[in-house]
Amino acid sequence: MTAETTPPIATREHTVDGFVREFLRELNFGQGVDLTRASVNDKYLAMARTVRHYLMTRWLSTLRSQAKLQAKSVAYLSAEFLLGRQLDNALLASGLEDIVSEGLESLGIDLEELRQAEIEPGLGNGGLGRLAACFIDSLATMNVPSIGYGIRYEYGIFKQTFVDGWQVEKPDDWLRLGSPWEFPHPEAAVKVNFGGHVEQYQDDDGVVKRRWVPGWSVLGVPYNYMVPGYDEGRVNTLRLWSARATRAFDLEIFNSGDYAEAVRAQTFAENISKVLYPEDSTPQGKELRLQQQYFFVACSIKDFVDQVLPQDFDLHKLPDRIVFQLNDTHPVIAVPELMRVLVDEKGWDWDEAWAVTKQCFAYTCHTLLPEALEVWPVDLLGRLLPRHLEIIYRINDEFLAELRVAYPHDELRVRRMSIIAEYPVRAVRMAYLATVAGTKVNGVAALHSQLLRDKVLDDFAGYWPEKFTNVTNGVTPRRFLKLSNPGLSGLITEAIGDGWVTDLDQLKGLEPLADDAEFRRRFREIKYANKLRIASVLEQRDGIVVNPDTLFDVMVKRLHEYKRQTLKLLHIVSLYEKITTGKIAVADVTPRTFAFGAKAAPGYVLAKQIIALINAVGRTINDDPALEGRLRIAFPANYNVTLAETLIPAADLSEQISLAGKEASGTGNMKFMLNGALTIGTDDGANVEIRELVGDENFFLFGLTEPQVAEVVERGYHPSAYYETNLDLRNALDLIASGAFSGGDRATFEPIVSNLLNEDRFLALADFQAYVDAQARVDVAYADSEDWTRRAVLNVARGGFFSSDRSMRDYIDRIWHTYPVAPEA
Numbered sequence: 035m036t037a038e039t040t041p042p043i044a045t046r047e048h049t050v051d052g053f054v055r056e057f058l059r060e061l062n063f064g065q066g067v068d069l070t071r072a073s074v075n076d077k078y079l080a081m082a083r084t085v086r087h088y089l090m091t092r093w094l095s096t097l098r099s100q101a102k103l104q105a106k107s108v109a110y111l112s113a114e115f116l117l118g119r120q121l122d123n124a125l126l127a128s129g130l131e132d133i134v135s136e137g138l139e140s141l142g143i144d145l146e147e148l149r150q151a152e153i154e155p156g157l158g159n160g161g162l163g164r165l166a167a168c169f170i171d172s173l174a175t176m177n178v179p180s181i182g183y184g185i186r187y188e189y190g191i192f193k194q195t196f197v198d199g200w201q202v203e204k205p206d207d208w209l210r211l212g213s214p215w216e217f218p219h220p221e222a223a224v225k226v227n228f229g230g231h232v233e234q235y236q237d238d239d240g241v242v243k244r245r246w247v248p249g250w251s252v253l254g255v256p257y258n259y260m261v262p263g264y265d266e267g268r269v270n271t272l273r274l275w276s277a278r279a280t281r282a283f284d285l286e287i288f289n290s291g292d293y294a295e296a297v298r299a300q301t302f303a304e305n306i307s308k309v310l311y312p313e314d315s316t317p318q319g320k321e322l323r324l325q326q327q328y329f330f331v332a333c334s335i336k337d338f339v340d341q342v343l344p345q346d347f348d349l350h351k352l353p354d355r356i357v358f359q360l361n362d363t364h365p366v367i368a369v370p371e372l373m374r375v376l377v378d379e380k381g382w383d384w385d386e387a388w389a390v391t392k393q394c395f396a397y398t399c400h401t402l403l404p405e406a407l408e409v410w411p412v413d414l415l416g417r418l419l420p421r422h423l424e425i426i427y428r429i430n431d432e433f434l435a436e437l438r439v440a441y442p443h444d445e446l447r448v449r450r451m452s453i454i455a456e457y458p459v460r461a462v463r464m465a466y467l468a469t470v471a472g473t474k475v476n477g478v479a480a481l482h483s484q485l486l487r488d489k490v491l492d493d494f495a496g497y498w499p500e501k502f503t504n505v506t507n508g509v510t511p512r513r514f515l516k517l518s519n520p521g522l523s524g525l526i527t528e529a530i531g532d533g534w535v536t537d538l539d540q541l542k543g544l545e546p547l548a549d550d551a552e553f554r555r556r557f558r559e560i561k562y563a564n565k566l567r568i569a570s571v572l573e574q575r576d577g578i579v580v581n582p583d584t585l586f587d588v589m590v591k592r593l594h595e596y597k598r599q600t601l602k603l604l605h606i607v608s609l610y611e612k613i614t615t616g617k618i619a620v621a622d623v624t625p626r627t628f629a630f631g632a633k634a635a636p637g638y639v640l641a642k643q644i645i646a647l648i649n650a651v652g653r654t655i656n657d658d659p660a661l662e663g664r665l666r667i668a669f670p671a672n673y674n675v676t677l678a679e680t681l682i683p684a685a686d687l688s689e690q691i692s693l694a695g696k697e698a699s700g701t702g703n704m705k706f707m708l709n710g711a712l713t714i715g716t717d718d719g720a721n722v723e724i725r726e727l728v729g730d731e732n733f734f735l736f737g738l739t740e741p742q743v744a745e746v747v748e749r750g751y752h753p754s755a756y757y758e759t760n761l762d763l764r765n766a767l768d769l770i771a772s773g774a775f776s777g778g779d780r781a782t783f784e785p786i787v788s789n790l791l792n793e794d795r796f797l798a799l800a801d802f803q804a805y806v807d808a809q810a811r812v813d814v815a816y817a818d819s820e821d822w823t824r825r826a827v828l829n830v831a832r833g834g835f836f837s838s839d840r841s842m843r844d845y846i847d848r849i850w851h852t853y854p855v856a857p858e859a
């Protein structure tokens with residue numbers, strides 16, 4: 035048999051017996067244990083590898099057909115992929131769920147126990163990273179040729195613990211028990227250079243050119259992960275890079291006789307992929323972070339050009355073959371890198387290289403916060419990537435020259451649009467570089483894209499109106515409905531069939547059922563069962579007891595002032611103050627469980643104080659016998675994807691209360707909607723579209739609109755004025771200030787109170803009364819349980835738009851212009 039005639043791929047038997055055989059083989063030959071002596075981890079690893087085998091045929095045929103057809107691909111460049119646990123998704127994608135549970139049962143193994151053994155890969159901070167994970171799931175399901183490129187952090191987002199209510203971070207050693215989903219390829223390592231200087235030289239034709247003489251280098255080792263589409267679709271690839279010391283680098287020092295230094299150097303190189311930076315939306319501008327960014331994009335571009343493309347590929351046709359989607363500014367250094375490859379390595383002239391480069395990228399902006407738009411000081415960038423800095427300068431020079439022709443009498447505008455900022459230090463504005471280089475720039479919700487055009491990038495939108503577009507975010511219905519809410523997804527399938535899993539618009543078919551009393555009864559029953567499920571998880575995981583017969587009011591997201599966890603807390607404190615002073619009777623209060631989940635960036639002092647305050651208020655309320663069973667704060671530590679998957683399906687009320695004009699989109703808001711929670715929210719991010727789709731009457735809107743916020747700020751905002759005129763607000767703030775939640779100590783939470791009174795950057799006090807009023811409307815609505823359920827059903831029925839499959843369609847139509855290619859049978 036020759037390589038040509040060998041059947042390319044072995045297939046597996048889709049039967050219970052077949053599975054059991056494969057599983058035992060993995061346990062024996064892979065783990066080296068027999069069933070009687072196998073630990074839970076042995077069984078989990080063997081099981082994961084077995085499931086993986088069943089996806090292998092599709093993966094290999096996807097790769098084979100891609101190599102053959104060379105269809106245009108999307109390379110999703112993202113510093114974060116917040117994947118969540120893999121096992122359930124792999125079971126779903128391989129169609130093995132029933133076979134596996136039966137097979138394991140026959141061996142006396144509890145599938146649930148194996149599920150719990152999986153440590154989730156937390157390779158992202160929050161929404162942005164989870165979005166990337168949803169997108170690659172959708173791309174695979176929709177058979178779109180694509181590859182995800184990112185970093186295999188050895189430590190993901192830190193593990194949050196509480197000590198006396200204060201956040202304490204622990205490293206997330208997610209690889210400690212092995213990682214059965216990855217395929218390392220050390221033999222395919224790629225070299226990445228840093229530092230050094232640029233020199234001038236003459237090429238063979240006597241042409242003067244410049245080239246980079248790097249100072250040091252590291253290797254990037256690719257780790258491949260399968261990205262299985264649902265229901266026989268493609269299995270795409272996610273390729274994450276891990277840094278290793280280069281041999282040459284080691285040897286040089288080693289030969290000088292300094293073994294210890296050689297080992298130190300090794301660790302130094304490997305630091306690059308050691309840890310995920312835990313700042314969400316507020317980058318700190320650390321040199322190591324720029325190293326990470328360049329590291330993974332340099333590896334990825336090299337990989338794509340040298341490995342994925344055929345050897346004889348004409349790079350002039352690159353734009354027909356690839357679009358690099360820049361997930362925020364983190365991978366934007368890929369632009370000068372591709373220029374460097376084409377000009378310095380391939381010997382192209384500048385104009386030729388720029389013409390190709392600027393067709394290969396598109397940029398997604400994910401923020402409206404000025405502090406989140408990355409800016410790299412030229413000193414730092416020039417030290418680490420001297421040739422790239424030169425290239426950026428030249429891109430900028432040519433761009434400014436072009437602008438001076440377009441705006442001959444507006445030098446101010448030209449300077450405003452410069453990729454190089456001059457103040458407070460000379461620095462490269464990565465968002466501007468991405469905008470100049472990208473074929474398209476998109477925001478992530480309608481309002482966000484509008485604000486990008488009108489405010490953040492207005493000069494650019496004026497110059498290139500056609501470059502700007504919107505793609506509203508979405509979430510994968512596989513993970514966030516089908517898998518996470520089996521009760522509801524079963525009910526939906528019973529009612530409208532299972533086509534919704536890949537065509538979420540079909541949820542529309544549920545609309546008439548909102549008026550069907552029996553359907554509503556079952557819907558309620560499922561919500562209740564989901565509350566029981568999370569209650570048991572919280573008790574086991576955190577020792578938190580919650581009452582399932584209460585309204586579950588949930589706010590889960592990163593802790594950030596703009597998201598306004600304090601606004602929700604002020605509402606709770608105000609309620610508590612009114613009860614304890616007898617202004618309202620406990621019996622008149624809607625029984626609620628206020629659930630929070632939030633990590634704060636470790637260096638974000640105020641955010642950590644807010645966490646401590648939530649916990650302190652929680653202790654007081656939860657310990658008050660008068661409130662037993664009626665009001666409770668549940669703040670489980672270490673909110674992550676796994677917890678989201680049980681918490682969100684149990685929610686009645688989704689808190690989306692950011693200051694209007696600050697949350698780019700939000701995606702939690704979509705997950706809640708699809709799981710039948712009603713939203714209390716501001717007119718911000720994708721809330722706007724949620725409300726439009728579900729209807730005003732099914733959404734609790736409150737608060738200033740973005741233009742009103744702008745006006746208030748323009749006029750000069752004085753939060754203390756609200757304190758002085760709103761008695762309830764004053765009482766709540768005074769109660770916190772009095773030390774009531776800190777054992778009488780007034781100093782502990784003083785910074786929060788004084789920040790709110792004197793600064794309140796995100797206008798929590800201005801929106802307080804509107805929020806409290808909206809919560810009163812929630813109470814009234816919730817009291818009518820039939821009508822509440824009707825609205826909840828409508829939320830599900832009208833949520834189909836928020837599938838990440840739809841987002842992918844929009845990217846394809848508006849930005850990528852790729853097409854689906856099913857794997858060969």
Ligand code: GL2
Nearest residue numbers: 161162315400478697698699700701
């Ligand atoms: C974010 C936005 O804050 C959030 O509103 C949005 O939903 C996601 C995904 O587009 O992106 N931007 C950002 O920097 N982080 C986000 O979650 N971390």
